[in-house]
Amino acid sequence: MPFDAGIARQAVEWWVTLQSDDASDALRAACVRWREVHPEHERAWRHIEGADSRMRHVSDALGAAVARAALRAPRSRERRMAVKAIAGAVFLGTGAWVASDPGAVQWLRADARTGAGERRTLSLADGTTLSLNTRTAVRLSMDGDVRGIALIEGEIMVTTGQDAGHVPPRALIVSTMHGTLQPVGTRFAVRRTDEGGDTSVQVFEGAVRVTPKAVAGAGATLERIVHAGEQARLTADNVGPVLPLAQGDGAWTDGIFVAADMRLDVFLAELSRYRRGYLRCDPMVASLRVSGTYPLADIDAILGVLPHALPVAVTAVTRYWVTVGPRG
Structure with a gap:
């Protein structure tokens, strides 16, 4: 009999909580009470008690990332993604979870990511410098005809490289769930707001062509050019007004x-x-x-x-x- 998705996630949340160093006797007793509330709770708990052995069969792309994220703080992005991953892998099977929750898959399969309070700076093969702010995940594609940076979560600062190994230089495209951003010799920041509400772009040098996902490749009649000293917000079907940068924008890189x-x-x-x-x-x-x-x-x-x-x-x-x- 299949498990209710809500109960499966509750079971995983209890299981993850009890792995923490902060787990107290009171928390353990509360978990027991949760298990006693309904037979399905107990059935889900018995199923997840074998999670350690089941996780050994999860694909390599998920295994290490899930193990680290599972012990992150309650209510954190990393914790939520870990719960989704474990619930999907244990209760649905990895293949079914991949189909049902592609956002979590993207996060766990990111080429680079940061945790809470962490910042990283990467030097990419084309000469681009990429800085990742806190709680950020990106996918990189530098081997094809287009240089690609996909922002899965968080905020990045991009200083574009010359792509000296290619003549002419390949286009650099930064993408989010809301659309694409194509710089013209520039330094700019891109941020996805919490829970994927929209994407913001702040331009510090050069210019960025901003195109909503809904009109990309269809004339791009809603695209805008954002110049140095300006910023704008992007949704899947629109680009908001271009506004001046605010005091302190981009200071997180320092x-x-x-x-x-x-x-x-x-x-x-x-x-x-x-x-x-x-x-x-x-x-x-x-x-x-x-x-x-x-x-x-x-x-x-x-x-x-x-x-x-x-x-x-x-x-x-x-x-x-x-x-x-x-x-x-």
């Missing part, structure tokens, strides 16, 4: 985050990208304003100084669950 009269809830949402776990802003203080330049190397240190600048208190239930709320 390990800096710049806030200019930013709402506190927006500020904390940005910081949460660089920190494992859940960083919550109480609605009562969400509209407070933050300005300043902050080093991204230690997010907890930034949180530690907030009560000295604003009427807020920072409360940590665990190291993975932190709330910023009103003082007193």
Whole structure:
């Protein structure tokens, strides 16, 4: 009898949670209670108890990445992808999961990726420099007639190379789920917003041709050219208005985050990208304003100084669950 998808993921989430160093007797007891709520819960748990042996049969492309991601912080992107991967591999079989969840497959099969708070810079074969911001995954294709960078998740900074080994140089295409971006001798940043809402492009040198997925190859009547000092947002069927860059855009490549009269809830949402776990802003203080330049190397240190600048208190239930709320 097939398993309900929701119950399968719940079972995997419990299983992953109990592998953590933070697993307490109370958590183990809660898992037992969950198993007792319904016979299907217990059936799913018994099935997943053999996960260790089953995971040995998962393809190499998934195995190591899943094993590392499974122990990441609760509510993190890595954790969610790991749960999807394990549930699919254990309850559906790898082939069925590949067909049912291609987004998770792309993430796990990325050529390069970063975790929370991690940044990497790559020198590609064509001379392009590619910087990956926190929680980012990319696929690379430099062997064909077109140089390709597919942004699966997160944010990148691209400084285009000359492609000296090819005459004429091959086109460089950056793609996301929303469309394509083709630079003309440029330095630019591309970011996919959380949960795939849209794609933003910020141009620091040169220009970038931005084409929505829906019109690519069909006259591209909605494409726009974004020039140095400008930015725009891209959805699958439209390119938004071209606007000037904001103060501090691109500073993450130097390990800096710049806030200019930013709402506190927006500020904390940005910081949460660089920190494992859940960083919550109480609605009562969400509209407070933050300005300043902050080093991204230690997010907890930034949180530690907030009560000295604003009427807020920072409360940590665990190291993975932190709330910023009103003082007193």
